[in-house]
Amino acid sequence: MTMTNAIHRPDWIPASGHQLRVTGIHFDAVRIEGARGERVAGRLIESADGGDAGPIVCEATGYRWMYFLLAPGEVRRHDWPLGVQQFGGRSTLSLTYIGIPALDGNTWPLRWFSEPTPDAPYVDAESLLAAAVSTG
Incomplete structure (x- = not known):
């Protein structure tokens, strides 16, 4: 039996508050600004099995960046x-x-738009690419 939305806290997620993590080690990241980032995230969640799109972090202030966390090297x-910024890679x-x-x-000012789960520890890069292209 598969559990969706199960609590899953990889070691790179802090126990409280927020902390900076280096890309390319625990994850790579793709960053998309504001409303476009929210549309991309919404499409990923809608199309994901059980709504588990993988880890997506959003900023509450400024440009309201959305950070999509991918597997290292992806x-x-x-x-x-x-308009899609990339972070990580060797x-x-x-x-x-x-x-x-x-x-x-x-x-604050960060929050999870979509949390990592055992079934979706990272955002699927192919799905993210398709969503980013379609919201162009």
Whole structure:
């Protein structure tokens, strides 16, 4: 029996508040701004089995970036459309840190739009690419 929306806290998710994590180690990340990012995230959740789209973090302030967390090494395997920023991969010369919120408690200004689950520990890159292209 498969459990969806089960509590799943990988070791890179802090127990409280939020912490910065380096991309390319525990995950790669794709970043999409504001309303477009929300549309992409909504499509991923709608199309995901049981609504488990994988880890998506959003910012509550500023540009309201949406961060889609992919398996390490996955971001460089795809050609992302304009407006989609990529973080991670071995060919990156600089380090990029992404803020990761705890699963509960005060994590402002970050929050989970979609949490990682045992069935979706990462966002599926192919599904994300399709959603990003269709919202262009």
